[in-house]
Amino acid sequence: MGSDIIQLTYGQVAIGYVFVMIILFIMKRRGISREKELIIATLRMSIQLVLVGFVLTAVFERPHPLITFSIITIMLSFAIHTIYGKFRGNLSRSLKKVIAVSMFGGSLPVLLVFLWGIVRVQPYYNPQYFIPIAGMIIGNSMTGISLGIHTMIKRFTQNRVEIEESLILGATPKQASDGIINDGFDAAIMPTVNNMLGMGIISLPGMMTGQILSGVAPTTAILYQIAVMLGILGGASITSYLALNLGYKTWFNNQQQLIQTAS
Amino acid sequence: MVNTDWLFLCKDVRYGAILCLEELSIVAGQVTCFVGESGGGKTTLLKLLNKLISPTDGVILYKGTDLKDIDSVTHRRDVVMLSQKPFIFEGTVKDNLLKGAAYQNLSIDDDAILSALQRVKLNQPLDKDASKLSGGEAQRMALARIMLLNAPVILLDEPSSALDEDTERLVIEEIVSYVRQNNKTLIMVTHAGFIAREYADVIYTISNGSITGRVQNGQ
Numbered sequence: 001m002g003s004d005i006i007q008l009t010y011g012q013v014a015i016g017y018v019f020v021m022i023i024l025f026i027m028k029r030r031g032i033s034r035e036k037e038l039i040i041a042t043l044r045m046s047i048q049l050v051l052v053g054f055v056l057t058a059v060f061e062r063p064h065p066l067i068t069f070s071i072i073t074i075m076l077s078f079a080i081h082t083i084y085g086k087f088r089g090n091l092s093r094s095l096k097k098v099i100a101v102s103m104f105g106g107s108l109p110v111l112l113v114f115l116w117g118i119v120r121v122q123p124y125y126n127p128q129y130f131i132p133i134a135g136m137i138i139g140n141s142m143t144g145i146s147l148g149i150h151t152m153i154k155r156f157t158q159n160r161v162e163i164e165e166s167l168i169l170g171a172t173p174k175q176a177s178d179g180i181i182n183d184g185f186d187a188a189i190m191p192t193v194n195n196m197l198g199m200g201i202i203s204l205p206g207m208m209t210g211q212i213l214s215g216v217a218p219t220t221a222i223l224y225q226i227a228v229m230l231g232i233l234g235g236a237s238i239t240s241y242l243a244l245n246l247g248y249k250t251w252f253n254n255q256q257q258l259i260q261t262a263s
Numbered sequence: 264m265v266n267t268d269w270l271f272l273c274k275d276v277r278y279g280a281i282l283c284l285e286e287l288s289i290v291a292g293q294v295t296c297f298v299g300e301s302g303g304g305k306t307t308l309l310k311l312l313n314k315l316i317s318p319t320d321g322v323i324l325y326k327g328t329d330l331k332d333i334d335s336v337t338h339r340r341d342v343v344m345l346s347q348k349p350f351i352f353e354g355t356v357k358d359n360l361l362k363g364a365a366y367q368n369l370s371i372d373d374d375a376i377l378s379a380l381q382r383v384k385l386n387q388p389l390d391k392d393a394s395k396l397s398g399g400e401a402q403r404m405a406l407a408r409i410m411l412l413n414a415p416v417i418l419l420d421e422p423s424s425a426l427d428e429d430t431e432r433l434v435i436e437e438i439v440s441y442v443r444q445n446n447k448t449l450i451m452v453t454h455a456g457f458i459a460r461e462y463a464d465v466i467y468t469i470s471n472g473s474i475t476g477r478v479q480n481g482q
Contacts, residue, residue, distance in 0.1 A: 165350035167315060169363030170340040170412065255317055256335040 005214045017042070056131065065125035072111070072134050076103055079142040086146055090153060094250040098243055099145060106239025107134075107141045114231040136207065136228055137235040140192060144236030145243045148188030152244060155180040156251050163251075163258055173256050177248035184247075188240035192233050199229065269324070270416065270448055271312055276321035282307045282472045284321070289465075294439055294449045296463035298456060304472040305452040306347060309418045312450065313344040340367055344418040347452075349405030351396070357389040359404055363412050371411055379407040382437045384430060398425040403434065410441070417442065419451040423458070431455065435462060 020042050027035050059067055080100050084091060091099070111134050115121050121129045156163070159180070166176035199205060204212075207228055211221035253259050270291040276284045282304035289295050289312075297305045310316045311323060314335045323330045325338065343363070352359050357376065364371045376389065383403040387396065396404060402425045409417065422438070423431035439462045442449040453459055459466045460480070468476035 161348075161350050162352070164315065165346065165352075166362075166366065168313060168339060168344045168346060169366055169408070170336065170343070171363075171366040172336050175366050255314065255331070257314070257316060 056127075059127045059131070063123070063125065063127050065123075068125040068127045068130050071127070071131055072108075075131075075134055075138050076107065079103060079138050083142055083146050083149075087149070087153075091149075092250055095149070095247055098246040098250065099149065102145060102239050102243035102246065103138075103141060106145075106242050107138050107235050110141075110231055110235040110238060111137050113234075114227065118227050118231075132207075133228065133231070137231050140232040141235040141239040143191065144188040144240045147191070148184040148240040148244050149247060151187040152180055152184040152247055155183060156248075160258065167256070167258065173249065173252040173258075176258075177251070181244045181248055184244045185237075185240055188244075189233070189237050192229075192236050196229055196233070199225075205229070270326065271450075272324040272327075273311075273318075274322045274324075276311065276318045276323060278304070278307050278311060278316065278318050280472070282311070282318075284308075284474060287467070287474060289448070289450060291448050292446055293464040294442065294451070294462055296459035296466045297450075297452045297469055298454070298459050298466060299469040299475070301454070303469045305469050306420055308469070309344060309420050309450070309452060313342055313418055314338045315344070340412070341414055342416040342418060343409045343412050343414040345406055345409050345420060345422055347420040347424065349402065349408075351393050351401050351405070354393060355389065356387055356391050356393050356396070356404055359393045360389075360408050360411060363408055367412065369412065375411060376407075379410045380404075382410060382441060383407045383434055384437070399427075399430065402426065406434070406438070410438070414447075416448045416450070419449065419453075421452055421454060424454060428455075431458070 020038065023038060024035055026032075027038070059071065080103050083099055083103075084096060111130075114133060114137070115129055116124065119129060119133075163176045163180075167173070205225050205228075208218075208221045208225040211224060212218055216224075251258060268290055269288045271287070271289040273284045273287040276282065276287070297308065299305060307316070311318055314330055314333070317331065325333060325342070330338065352362055360376055360379070361371060373389075380386070383406045385400060385403040385407060387400060387404075393401070393404065402422070406419070406422055417438075419438075423434055426434060435458050439449065441447075451458075451463075464480055466476075466478045466480065467474050
């Protein structure tokens, strides 16, 4: 890493909060009652990041495999919890299990292939690489799985007649759900695919921007970014694919009948 | 104890508060009709026989085996059903006709398709958008769709409700003769008394979830 980055002080960052003040002013003028959310979001973002800064500093200073993997587990658990929260009680117990299994089973292999196969980090648990890359892969897997499962729930609710007709015509539950699984997968990976299309033209991705700001040569930053995007795509796809292919089963009982609610 | 001439034997079958059958037997190779007011539980009975749902109480035997112990998908391929308001899938008439066959990996040639269409008196191009069919045409297409599956047992839920009386008679006549010629079993729910009287071997009346009458035709 280069050392020519301009150091920011807390005072300098504070100027950024002017934007929040402007938005609050606009909200007040327009009667948009979202001030509370905006203030909470701003405070949470700031406090969480400051705390994480301290944690990361401590972890980087005393790297240990147990700590690295504990943090990854906490990140995954938090992501799973966030997905559950997004659906506010709309998830059956079995579907929750599917989501948890898929998040672990989908993100972890991609993360390990990325760090051990592509980047080949040394030592193998190097938190400086593990934690930020895991954040990106897990975060995008979380978004993918949420979109996929959301589509699946919607379709299973709206298309009951179609699914029953397929079963009547001799379809297996898998055959009857194939269209739904495909639509769910489509919904899960489209944001990542669209993001890839515009990359470098519409936006300079965050990770690359960060690396360039800290003095890394753009060519190196680009290679990292390409690899990370492929990792993100892999994570989001494998996680959603797993969740959808295990998830559809929660709508059927052991007699291969469509059940009323996915419980 | 178990008479294997009985294709289906229902013993003390209940489905919630909708259906309660003390005993019902359906004989193989016959045309059995269920008549009675709507909401009486006839559709529920067909769904139970197709194993789309399972009884909350009691036993249904199919060829002497408890339905619970038979693989549902295998059973549904053996005992095909036409629902009262069949779902029309996106795509052409041909796509719809081949839907069930595709699930079951059956290869069906155009001749078979055309003869099925002829049987249900549907004269529409195969490449027509199925969503453009009228209610009666869609119903006949769905009927042809399940005929193509060539299953030994056919369950029909009001197969002619959207047809005028003349077409209804023609279509049912064709189906019944097809069933008899090919030694299949036909179990049909119908609102039309004349269909039951003319074509059924046995007629059951269902009201309020119970069987209230049984007539053996020709007796």
